[in-house]
Amino acid sequence: MAETRRIRVEMLARVEGEGALEVDISDRKVQSVRLSIFEPPRLYEAFLRGRAAAEVPDITARICGICPVAYQMSSAHAIESAFGMEPGPEIRALRRLLYCGEYIESHALHMVMLHAPDFLGFEDGIAMAASHGDLVKRALAAKKAGNTLMCVVGGREIHPINVRLGGFYRLPTRAELSALQPDLARARDDAVGILRWASRFNFPDVERDWELVALRHPTEYPLNEGRIASTSGIDIAADEFDSVFEERHIAHSNALHSVVRARGAYLTGPLARYALNYERLPAHIQALAREAGLGPVCRNPYRSILVRAIETIYVCEEAMRLIATYNPPREAAVPLTPRAGVGAWATEAPRGLLWHRYELDAEGNIRTARIVPPTSQNQPAIEADLLDIATRRIDEPDDVLQLACEAAVRNHDPCISCATHFLKLTVNRR
C-alpha cells in the first residue's frame, strides 16, 4: 500500500525570516523540495524611490537588524560611486573596522547560539549553556566585543547612526578605539577556543559541488570591496552583475532567487569567501585552519562553523591592526556631490554577497533601487542541499528527517528578514 504521511513544522527556529519548506515524497522517491518565503513584503525598493540619497544608508539598514552595516556599506558605496565621491584611505579603514565589528557579532551569535546546538543535540544555546557554559560565555563575550566596537564606531550595534555618505558624522578618538584592544584580543582567543571546540564535532561527510561566488580583492580578505569572482571563472565588476546573474521571482513566495544565467544555483557566504580568498589570510591563520581540519577549500556546509571561526579570528586581528594604525582623517566625511547617474556595488555581508544598485537624478534623489541580499542568492543552493538530504534519508522517521532539514538550512545562516522566517516544513509522503 502506498504510504501517505505529512509532517508539519510551524516554524524553523534559529534562523531569521519566515517561510515554509515542503518535501514531496511519493513512490519512495523525493519528487520535489520547495522552500517558500512568507516574510511579509516590506517593499523597500519601492519606497526608496524619491528619497534623498543622504537618507539611504539609514533606511536600508532597517532591512536587516542582524547585518545593518552590510546594508549601510553597500548602499553608501553604490551611491558614492554614482556621485564620483572618493572618501579616501582613512575613511575606508574606519568602515572596514566597523564591518569587522558586525562580523564578530554576527558570527559569534551564529556559531555558538544558533549552529552548535545542532551538533550537540540541544534545542538552543541557552540550554547548551548548562553543560557547555564556558563556551557559551566565551561566545557571548566575543559577541559583546563586536557589539562594543560597533557602538564606538557606529554609535550603536543595531542600525548604527554614525554612517553617512562620504564617511561618518563623528570620528572616534584614538583613545576610544585603543580602549577596545584588550576585549578584541580576548575575543580573538575565544574564537580560537571555539574553533578547536567545534573542530571535534561529528560532521556529516558531504561535499557539495556548488559554484562558489564571493568578492575578491588584490590584497585583502574582502569586506567592503572587490570584484565579484567565482570558482567557475566569473570575474566581474559590481556594475556587470546583471550580465552574469539573474533574479527570478519564485512562484507563491515573496522571495526573489538569483542564479548564474549560464549555470544555475550558486553559493555565497563564508565558504565562498574562504575558498576564493584563502591566500589572503595570514599564514598563522591558515595554520589554525589546517589544525582544525580545513583545507584551502571547504565544500561541506556543516563545517561552515569552522570557517566562521576562522573568519572571526581574522576580523578580530584585522580590527586590532586597524585600531593600532588608526589615523583620523582631517574631515569626518567628504562632501556630497550629487549628480545624475547609476551606481552599483557589492560588499560581503557576514552571510554572503550583498549587491545594491541605484539610479539617481541630478538633485541626488533615488529614481530606482535594486537590492539583492545573500539569502535570495543562496536559496537555490540550500534547496539543492535539502533535496539531497531528503533523498538520502528518505527512510528515516519524520522527526529525524525534519531535524536534518532544519539543520541543513541553519548551516547557511540565512539572513533573517532580508529574505526568510517561519519555515514551515511539510513532508508529503504518498
Added chain:
Amino acid sequence: MARPRLAVIKFASCDGCQLSLLDCEDELLAVAGAVEIANFPEASRAVHPGPYDVTLVEGSITTEHDAARIRAVRDETAVLITIGACATSGGIQALRNFADVGEMVRAVYARPDFISTLATSTPISAHVKVDYELRGCPIDKGQLLELVSALLAGRRPVLPSHSVCVECKLASRVCVMVAHGTPCLGPVTHAGCGALCPGYHRGCYGCFGPAETTNTATLAAQWQALGASRRDIHRAFRTFNAASEPFCREADAHG
C-alpha cells in the same frame, strides 16, 4: 513557584528589536534563568504552547494572515509588550500607507499576483490591546531590561516619556541646533536612546517616534529658519515612524 513564561513573536520587521534581547550578553543567561523562554523561535527550536505570561511582539501588521495571528497572540498572553517602531507605529514599511501599494508591489516583484499584502502597515495597537510599548528603531536594551525586571519584581517600570531633547540636556551635550545650526528632531522625539545622535554631532532623526507631548509645528518653523526645505521637513517626519499621528500630520503640512 513556576517561572513566568515568555514568548517573542515576530510580524513584519527586521528582527533588530528581538536581537536586542540576545544582545544583552551580560544578562542573557540570568534572564533565561528568571523566566521560562517558552517560545522564541529566533533563539530556540523548543516552542512550547501558550498561554504565556509575557509576550514581546516585534513588527507591524501588513497581511490578512498576520491580522488574524495577532489576535491569537493576544488571546494567549497575559501581558503584551510591543517592541520597536514597527510594532508601536507601523515602522518604515508604513510608507506604503501614503502610496499606491499595488504599484509598489509591481515595482519590486515580477509576479505581483504571487504577493498578498495589505494596503497599510499598522501598529499592533490598531488590532489588539497593548499593555506596554517600547519605542525605538531599534529599542534600547536598557529599557527592555528595565521593563522585564519591573514586571518580574511586580513594580512599575521607569520609562520616561519626555523628549530626546531632555535626555540631551541631562547628558550635558552641546545642542547641535543651537551650536551648529543642524536640524534635529530631538525636541519632539520620545526619549530612550540617551540622545545618541547629538552625541555623534548629528541631528536626531526621530527613530523613537513622537514624545508624549510634542509641538511639531514650532520645530518645523525652526528647521525652516535653519534653511531646511519643505521637502526636507516632509521627509524627516515621514520615515521611521511615518504613521504615528503627530509625525504624520506634520509631514502632511509640508507635503
